Structures are given as structure tokens and as C-alpha cells.
Amino acid sequence: MINKIAPSIEAALAGVKDGSTVMIGGFGTAGIPNELIDGLIAQGAKDLVIVNNNAGNADTGLAALLKAGRVRKIICSFPRQADSHVFDELYRSGKLELELVPQGNLAERIRAAGAGVGAFFSPTGYGTDLAKGKETREINGKHYVLEMPIYGDVALIRAEKGDRWGNLFYRKAARNFGPVMATAARLTVATVHEVVELGALDPESVVTPGIFVSKIVRIDRVATEAGGFKKAA
Amino acid sequence: MSYQKRSKEQLAQRVAQDIHDGAYVNLGIGMPTLVANHLPAGIEVILHSENGILGMGPAPAAGQEDYDLINAGKQPVTMLAGGAYFHHADSFAMMRGGHLDICVLGAFQVSATGDLANWHTGEKDAIPAVGGAMDLAIGAKQTWVMMDLLTKKGESKVVAQCSYPITGIACVKRIYSELATLECTPNGLKLIDTVEGLTHAELEKMLGLPIAAA
Numbered sequence: 001m002i003n004k005i006a007p008s009i010e011a012a013l014a015g016v017k018d019g020s021t022v023m024i025g026g027f028g029t030a031g032i033p034n035e036l037i038d039g040l041i042a043q044g045a046k047d048l049v050i051v052n053n054n055a056g057n058a059d060t061g062l063a064a065l066l067k068a069g070r071v072r073k074i075i076c077s078f079p080r081q082a083d084s085h086v087f088d089e090l091y092r093s094g095k096l097e098l099e100l101v102p103q104g105n106l107a108e109r110i111r112a113a114g115a116g117v118g119a120f121f122s123p124t125g126y127g128t129d130l131a132k133g134k135e136t137r138e139i140n141g142k143h144y145v146l147e148m149p150i151y152g153d154v155a156l157i158r159a160e161k162g163d164r165w166g167n168l169f170y171r172k173a174a175r176n177f178g179p180v181m182a183t184a185a186r187l188t189v190a191t192v193h194e195v196v197e198l199g200a201l202d203p204e205s206v207v208t209p210g211i212f213v214s215k216i217v218r219i220d221r222v223a224t225e226a227g228g229f230k231k232a233a
Numbered sequence: 234m235s236y237q238k239r240s241k242e243q244l245a246q247r248v249a250q251d252i253h254d255g256a257y258v259n260l261g262i263g264m265p266t267l268v269a270n271h272l273p274a275g276i277e278v279i280l281h282s283e284n285g286i287l288g289m290g291p292a293p294a295a296g297q298e299d300y301d302l303i304n305a306g307k308q309p310v311t312m313l314a315g316g317a318y319f320h321h322a323d324s325f326a327m328m329r330g331g332h333l334d335i336c337v338l339g340a341f342q343v344s345a346t347g348d349l350a351n352w353h354t355g356e357k358d359a360i361p362a363v364g365g366a367m368d369l370a371i372g373a374k375q376t377w378v379m380m381d382l383l384t385k386k387g388e389s390k391v392v393a394q395c396s397y398p399i400t401g402i403a404c405v406k407r408i409y410s411e412l413a414t415l416e417c418t419p420n421g422l423k424l425i426d427t428v429e430g431l432t433h434a435e436l437e438k439m440l441g442l443p444i445a446a447a
Contacts, residue, residue, distance in 0.1 A: 027284045027321075028307035029300040080362035088360055101360050103283065104325030104368030111322040124329060124368045127402040129353075143402075172301040172318060173284050179320040207320070 004166040004216050005195055009039035012215040016045040016154050017211030023051040023110065023150075023181040024062060025157035031174035031192050035219045036156040037061045046070045047089035051110070051150055053103065053177060054078035055087035066090055075150060077106050100130060105147050107180055109180045112213070113149035114183025122147045152185030159208070162192040167201050175207065182212040189215045236430030238411040246271040248337060248379055248409045252278055259283070259328070259369060260337040262306040265379050268337055281333055283365040285324045288316025303364065323384075325365070328372030338366070338372035340380045342395045345442055347405040347417030349378065350397035363400075370401030382410040383438065389440045391415070391422070412436065415444065423447070 006012035013036070016022070022040065032115050041064055047205065055076050056063030063086040065071060074096060080086050081135030090096035102124045112120055121144035125131040135146040157178040160171035168190055170178060183190045190208075195218045239247060245267035252258060253267070254276035260266050270292065272278050280289040282303045290311035293299070298309035327333055342350040352366040353359065370376055382390060391408060407425070408415040413436055414425035423445040427436055437444050 028303045030284070030303055031301070043358065078364040080361040082359040084360075090296040091360060092358070098361075100363055102363050102367040103321075104329055104372075107321035107325050109331075122329065123371050126371075128367060128400065129398050130363065130367065170318075172312075173286055173303060174301040175318055175320050176284050178319045180322045217344070 003164045004210065004213060005214040006166050006189075006217050009035055009191075009219075010042070011218050012036075012172060013029040013039050013043045013219050015187055016040065018041055018045050019047045020045060020153035021049040021051065021151065022071045023152040023155040023177075023185055023192050025155070025176060025178040025181050027053050027173070027176040028158065030172070031158050031170075031176045031178055032061060033156045033158040034061050034177055035160075035191055035205050036189060036217075037065055040156065041065050041068055041070070047072050049073045049075065051075045051106075051152060051181075053106070054081060054082055055098075056101075057081055058083045059086060063087065066096065069095075071096060074098065075099040077101055077103040077107070079165075083179055094191060102130060106150075107177065109147055110152075110177070110180045110184045113151045114145075117149060119146055126173050150184065152181065153187065155181040155185035155188040157181055157188065157190045161194045161196050161201060162190060162213070162216040163196050163201055163210070165198060166190075166213030166216060167206045168192070168208040168210075168213060168216075169201050169205060170207050179208045182208045187214045190217045191216065191217050193219065193221050236412070237427050239428060241267060242271070242397050244379060244409060244411055246347040247285075247414065248377065249273065251407075252276075252335060254278075256334040257281055257287070257327075257332065258334050259336045259373065261336070261369065263339045265337040265339060266304075266306070268379070279328060282310070283321075283324055283325075283328070283369070285319050285321060286310070286312070286316065287319070287327075288313040290316075294446060325368050327370075328365070328368050331372065331374055333373040335375050335377060336369050337377045337379055338369060340378045340390065341397045342390050342392050342407050343378050343380075343408055343417065344392055345401045345417060345421040346419055347407050348395050349376070349400045351378075352400045353398045355396075355398050366400050370404045375406045376404050377407045378405050379409045382408075382412050389442070391440050391442060393442060412439075418445075421445065
């Protein structure tokens with residue numbers, strides 16, 4: 001019998017090794033798997049490469065992981081935020097390597113890894129500082145930059161509902177990077193607010209088929225704030 | 234002759250006036266978001282947000298915020314009937330694949346031939362951040378810039394060649410500003426309009442660049 005439901009975050013993250021590339025979903029307040037990030041801090045893996053759209057806010061979540069000195073490098077599109085002081089300090093003091101990637105190239109490089117594409121030519125960034133040193137090619141009169149896949153050892157994502165086969169259903173714009181990251185990592189762990197019986201998710205509305213998911217952990221909803229399910233970080 | 238600058242709201246209105254019925258539009262963070270408030274009555278425009286939304290609606294009423302439903306600037310928004318959610322790779326496929334009709338962005342500088350600089354001031358100690366700027370710049374069928382023509386020091390932000398690091402090459406089609414609307418072409422600037430009282434010659438002098446007549 002297939003049962004991808006893990007009894008706890010601790011159990012789901014047991015296999016994360018030092019030196020892993022860890023993809024973390026989320027954009028702004030939506031879709032950040034905070035409980036899994038806290039679990040990763042407790043789990044202890046170090047020398048990590050983190051793939052996320054941002055580089056942490058305030059002193060919790062990803063910022064806390066950075067502060068704990070567990071991250072060697074971060075691959076992201078937008079590290080600078082009003083409250084990214086943990087990242088800012090580590091980056092400025094040379095303790096954290098940054099690979100800055102245009103957001104669409106970030107998503108597509110993750111997608112390419114999951115889809116078995118060896119590399120691809122993207123028009124984004126051509127002629128800019130972010131394409132320096134990269135192979136370029138003119139195809140049908142348009143200029144492109146060769147972009148390599150980003151493979152994950154681990155993906156940590158947040159979904160809304162899941163079943164024991166690993167099928168996932170997301171909520172609103174919290175979907176963001178979750179579906180592509182799920183495809184690109186060898187160990188994909190998703191939190192869900194509801195575990196449902198097989199068949200309860202309409203096969204037409206399964207967004208991430210269970211083949212891409214290794215473990216699911218059910219977590220409580222964060223206290224409702226102003227009609228939303230999460231308070232802004 | 235004397236002339237009056239367009240206010241931010243008037244500028245947003247000027248941009249909105251050129252958006253056609255049925256357009257798929259991405260409005261960049263900052264001033265471009267104001268355009269949504271001035272879309273002409275009677276037309277349907279579908280707003281795209283890079284984090285996976287088509288059919289984005291206005292900000293929710295106080296108390297109705299849902300933090301799973303935010304825009305690229307991380308502010309709560311609403312969804313219109315007929316809207317759709319999708320993942321990040323699909324969202325940027327909509328840009329890169331040329332499916333969006335219009336993208337409106339802010340800028341530090343734009344060159345006469347449409348090079349855009351809007352992601353980095355080039356200062357050595359600045360923390361770089363690019364987000365979706367480079368994808369947006371080159372992806373839409375038309376990229377429009379909305380900005381003031383002059384810096385606070387009175388220097389032109391429309392230049393022969395960008396001194397700031399560029400976001401994209403020859404990607405800007407139009408510049409909407411407080412004083413004039415300009416087209417960027419492979420041969421340089423072309424005038425679309427100026428505010429009342431500002432002459433073509435005065436504008437050329439202000440920018441220090443030749444501008445072809447409308």
C-alpha cells in the first residue's frame with residue numbers, strides 16, 4: 001500500500017543531508033512552508049544551497065535558517081526586502097554566496113530539471129550583467145542565453161489538500177513555485193491543511209500528481225487574520 | 234509658453250487611455266499599478282500578476298484580506314469572476330511566450346532606442362535584486378515605461394545610452410511621462426504627444442536628444 005502521509009515533520013525531513021540543495025516554495029505571504037523550514041532548522045542539516053524566490057524576511061523562517069549559519073549559498077530572484085536584514089548582513093560580510101536569477105528563468109530552470117531538459121535558451125537577461133559569461137545564440141534573428149536546470153535534493157512546499165498517493169491541490173496564489181519545485185527534487189515534502197481520502201480530489205483538479213511528491217504532512221491552519229488564513233510576515 | 238506637468242493620476246489616465254478592449258496587461262510594481270484605477274469604462278482588460286494570477290481585481294475591503302491572494306508587490310488583492318490561478322513556470326511562459334499584450338513598468342533610464350534600465354542602480358554596495366523585471370521587459374508584445382522624464386536634479390532619464398545596468402535591450406516601445414509621450418524606435422525617439430504649452434523644440438532641449446515629429 002502506498003502511504004505518503006508522514007506522521008510528523010521530523011519524520012518527513014529525516015533524510016535531508018548536509019550539502020543538500022533545498023528548494024523552498026512561496027512568494028510573499030503565500031505558499032511559504034514555514035513549518036517545514038522550522039523543521040529543517042531543528043533537523044540540523046548544514047552547508048545547504050537554498051532555492052527560493054526571496055532570501056528571508058525578518059528573523060523567522062528562511063531568515064532564521066540563514067541566521068543559524070546553515071546555508072552556504074542562495075539562488076533567488078529578489079533577496080532585497082525592507083526586512084531582509086539577516087540576508088543583507090551575511091551577504092555583505094561574504095558569509096553567504098548569492099546566485100541572482102531573473103524570476104522567470106528561475107522558474108523555468110526548476111521546470112527544466114523536473115522535465116529532464118538538459119538546458120534551454122531563454123531570451124530573458126540577454127545583454128545584461130546577469131547573462132555575463134553564459135553561452136548565447138541567435139535563433140531566427142532573436143538572441144538567447146543558455147540556462148541550466150536547477151536540480152533539488154529536497155523541495156519543501158505548501159499545498160492545501162493532499163491524499164495518501166501524494167496528489168496535491170493548492171489554494172489561490174499560494175500555488176506559485178510549488179508545482180514546479182515538486183517536479184525537480186528527489187525528496188519533495190508538502191504540508192497540507194487537509195488530508196483527504198483517495199478519490200476525494202477531483203482528478204481534473206489535481207495540480208501536482210502524486211508521482212512528484214514523496215511525503216505529505218498535515219499541519220494546522222495558521223490563525224485567521226482579517227479574513228485571510230495567514231498573517232503577513 | 235507655460236505648461237503644466239501631468240500629475241501621477243493624469244499620467245495613469247494617459248496610459249490607461251491607450252489600453253485596448255480585451256488586452257492582457259501586466260502592471261509593474263509602484264506607479265504603474267495606478268493605471269488599473271483609470272481604465273476606460275466599457276472595456277474589459279485582464280490583469281496578470283507574475284505570482285500566478287490572471288483576472289486580478291482591486292484591493293479588498295478592510296477586513297477581507299486573504300494572504301494567499303496577493304499581487305507581485307505582496308499586497309492583498311481580489312479575484313474577478315473568470316480569473317485563473319497557475320504556477321510560476323506557466324506565469325512566466327505567459328510573459329516570455331509573448332502572450333501578454335502590454336506590460337507597464339517603471340524605469341531609472343530608457344535609451345532612445347528602447348534599452349531599459351530599471352533593476353539596479355549599479356552602486357557597489359547595493360544588494361542586487363531583479364525579480365521578474367528582466368522577464369517582463371522582454372516578454373510582452375509591447376513594453377511601456379511610465380516615469381518622470383527628469384531626475385530630481387533635472388537630468389534626463391531618457392538617454393542616448395543607459396549608464397545604469399540594463400534590464401533589456403531595445404524592449405521599450407513607449408515612454409509615458411509627466412511632460413510627453415514618446416515612442417522608442419530603432420532610429421531613436423519619436424513624438425506622440427506633449428502636455429499643452431510644451432513645444433517639440435523645448436522637449437528636445439530638455440532631453441538633449443533629437444525627437445522625430447509625430
